[in-house]
Structures are given as C-alpha cells and as structure tokens.
Amino acid sequence: MKIGIRNMVMPGARIVMIAPEAQEPTEGESEESGASAEPQPAAQLLVTLAVTPHDAERIVFAAEYARIWLSLEGAEATQDGTGIVTEENVFE
Template sequence: MGAVLLLSYVAGADRRAAAGMQTTPVLVATSAIPKGTAVAKVRDMAVLKSLPRTAVAAGTLSSLASVSGQVTTTDIQPGEQVFASNFADRKTLLAPGQVTVPNGMQQISVMLESERVLGGHLSAGSTVGVFISLKDKTQTGYTHLTLQKVLVTAVQGTAPTASPTTDGSPTPSAQPAYTGNVMVTLALMAPDAEKVVYAAEYGTIWLSLEPSSAKEGGTRIVAPGNVYK
C-alpha cells in the first residue's frame, strides 16, 4: 500500500513539474510605458516572451489586438507583464470639462463678449460656427461664416452666483451662463488658426452653436449691397 501511495505521489509531482515547465506567450514591457500611451506606440515598447505558466499572472496579453485604439491607464515598468486591465478608452482619462484634441490640430484662445458666445451658454465639446467681420479701407463692413463645426476645447469665464433656494443652498445649474468676457479655446488646423487670429486682431468674431446636424450650405460674404437679398 505504501509503495502505491509513493508511486502516486511521484507521478503527481512529475505532472506538476511538467506543468511548471510548460510555457505560454505573454507581452512584457521592454521600456517604461507612461500612462496615456497609445497602443500603437506600446507595440514598440513591449516584446512577446515565452514564460513558464506558473510565472504568468491572470489577465495578461499575448497580443494587443483586443485593446486596439486604447491607451494605457497606468505606468508600466520595464520587465512587467502587460495586462488587459492596463488599457482603456482615452476619454476615461479626461477630467470633467476636458476634450481630446484631434491629431494635427492646434488650439487657439479668443476673448469674446458673452453675447458673441451664445449669451455665455457654451461648453467644451460643442462645435461652433465662426463668423468673421472685417472692414475695408472705406469702412465698408463684410461678414462671413468663415469656419464651420469647429471643436470647442475649453470655455472660461465668470459664472453668475446661483440664487439661493428656500433652504438657503445655491440653486444647482447643469451649465453656467458665463457673464462678461468669455475665453473660448478652439481646435483648428494651421490655416484656420491664422484666420481666427487675424480676425481677433483686425476685426470681430461671433460664434454660433453648430451641431453635427446643422446644414452648412447657402453661406456667402454679406455686405451692404446684398444684406437684404
């Protein structure tokens, strides 16, 4: 009986040893991967290694296909295994009020009176039409909806003090209406950024709320000769 038990134990030990020697592929960081790194860049910062199964933690990745388009949510140090939980959509990393700026665009801020910014009712993430008005040498004015569906990345201004409720606490507001001057930051390609800066320096700017469903056709340069046509 003792011999049978011994043989069973030895056989089990052999199986455990064999299992421990079996390997599985896993991605391992070859350099420090900062938080917020895109998957496309992580591909050059990690390598696929074959490690003993006993050394591989649950949830590791052998490919980045399942997290394509995402970014790292934490720093990953060299030598660390790469987990699926290390990745998420970039939007999850943004603080409230922050907006992702599309690649290739720059940000321009302009200071406008609140009536030129929808009465101060504007928030980051909205898209706007940019009306530019200029005067020629004869002081004749011209206005044109120069840019359309421009992304607003930030809005700063002075919000009015909320009126108190019956119990004395301020009335909550989903979106404050900024008063006075409002600083609006826009995401623009370089040629369009030039137009906005020129208008801010030598003319005037007016913004309209222009959602994706707004029609863009029918615009023209409006001047005294055609304003009533």
C-alpha cells in the same frame, strides 16, 4: 480698417474649452482672499477651438481687425446656401 464682410468661416469647429477671462482684482476686493462684496460676471470669455494652423491665423486676424461671433450648430446643420454677406447684399 473697416471690414464690411460677414461669413461663416469655420463651420463645425470643435470647442475645446470655455472659461472666464482672468480679471485683475477690483477696488474693495482683497487680493489674499479673492472675495468681493458682490460676485461680478466675466466681461469676456476665453474660448479654445481645435482648428488647423491656417484657421488659427484667420481667427487671430479677425480678433485683431474685426469681431468674432460664435454660434451653436445643431447636429443636422448644413452649410448649403451660405455665402459672403457684405453691406451691399445684406438685405437681399
């Protein structure tokens, strides 16, 4: 399934926590010590948001069938003039 829609769906959502996703030990890494020759950056981050149950369902759907992009909004940011962006109107 390809979803060709982009939209700001949860402006102002509060971030509760950001943490590196748990990773399995890699080859050459001692399971007891947890140390490796060189520290590796987290491939993914786990972001916890404070949202309503309805918004949580939308996030799960996006995680399963599309992509999720997060952005930091300034305190004065507004959602005026935002709308759905499709393949047909992306360059308008």
